[in-house]
Amino acid sequence: MRDYPQNIGLAELSDRELIHQFREGSNRNYAFNLIIRKYQERLYWHIRKMVISHDDTDDVLQNTFIKAFEGLDRFREDSSLFTWLYRIATNESLSFLKKKKGNLIQLGQNLKHLEKTLESDAYCSGDEIQMKLQKAIIRLPRKQRLVFNMKYFDEMKYEEISEILKTSVGALKASYHHALKKLEQYLAED
Amino acid sequence: MNKQDKIRDLKGITGNKLPFVVPDSYFDDLPGRIQERLALSRKPHRKLSLPAFRPALAMAAIFIGLIAVGYAGFRILSQTGDDRYLSGEELDETMQYIAYDLDDDMLVSTLIESGISLSPPSADTRTEEIIQILSEEDLNYNDLINDY
Numbered sequence: 001m002r003d004y005p006q007n008i009g010l011a012e013l014s015d016r017e018l019i020h021q022f023r024e025g026s027n028r029n030y031a032f033n034l035i036i037r038k039y040q041e042r043l044y045w046h047i048r049k050m051v052i053s054h055d056d057t058d059d060v061l062q063n064t065f066i067k068a069f070e071g072l073d074r075f076r077e078d079s080s081l082f083t084w085l086y087r088i089a090t091n092e093s094l095s096f097l098k099k100k101k102g103n104l105i106q107l108g109q110n111l112k113h114l115e116k117t118l119e120s121d122a123y124c125s126g127d128e129i130q131m132k133l134q135k136a137i138i139r140l141p142r143k144q145r146l147v148f149n150m151k152y153f154d155e156m157k158y159e160e161i162s163e164i165l166k167t168s169v170g171a172l173k174a175s176y177h178h179a180l181k182k183l184e185q186y187l188a189e190d
Numbered sequence: 191m192n193k194q195d196k197i198r199d200l201k202g203i204t205g206n207k208l209p210f211v212v213p214d215s216y217f218d219d220l221p222g223r224i225q226e227r228l229a230l231s232r233k234p235h236r237k238l239s240l241p242a243f244r245p246a247l248a249m250a251a252i253f254i255g256l257i258a259v260g261y262a263g264f265r266i267l268s269q270t271g272d273d274r275y276l277s278g279e280e281l282d283e284t285m286q287y288i289a290y291d292l293d294d295d296m297l298v299s300t301l302i303e304s305g306i307s308l309s310p311p312s313a314d315t316r317t318e319e320i321i322q323i324l325s326e327e328d329l330n331y332n333d334l335i336n337d338y
Contacts, residue, residue: 029225036221044217048210058216065224066231118209126209133200134209153206187200 015081022072032072036065039082043089049149050093052114052138054123060096064089079163086164090146097142114138136186140179147172148179 013021013034021031043064048057067088075084100110118124118134126134137145146165150156151172158169165172 033221033225036224040217040220044212045208049208054212062224062227066227069228123211123213124209125211126207129200130207130209152201153208
């Protein structure tokens, strides 16, 4: 039986302490549960902006946490836990999109699939401007879309994005600039 | 107005809002569902070991082989596949029919119709001549016995 006061204490632990509890073994599952609860929403929205569909996001998010569980013992803590999880989620999202693109053989079918998801997914609903912006964003190349989302929606600093994507700040700035240029063009076309 | 300003204006209208929603209680249920998946992946997989499985497989193969050979032998010996032969059971039934349904008169008439000779095998010509002489001549058998 789990000790309730100890669990309350565990919930208030920092990332480092949670990792320590996880590695110690006695509260492994509970510590990981707390990690999930702490970061699930932020990771969900990060993935959702990339894969659009809720069901696909759910799959990618679960895979992200499964990989995190399997790799947490080897996590060197040279970055924050959130940065590490964010990196796993990003890689999982990009792998998913690449696999999806591989399945949708014809060029342009991937974009059509994402547009269709935006229009028909039961969990996609927003006003006209929001939808218009999303339809423009999904036309961006994957990496540019990633940088734009992190900068525009998550309001992350270039240094943070650089740590997650392992890309130089200069390259990220250039990428964001290109994304803005293309988005303006796409929005003007509609 | 540069491009960045235009996008910033757009942000002023939409904010950070996304046109996405999640099902009710999705985030409440997610940790439990992930733990379930983790528990399933931790279950030890029972690996089928071929060396351990091999004797049982060999026994089964021998058993099946014996049944196959036995059945094939039975088919050959009983000749059930050839209409020209009666099986043991069929022969027995036929004999019973003959024994119960054919009386002596039917048997005699069947033999006559078939033209089969009912005479005993004939003796040689010399014996027949001797019998003929003995039956026709008036012989005194006492004299014959005394002579010999």
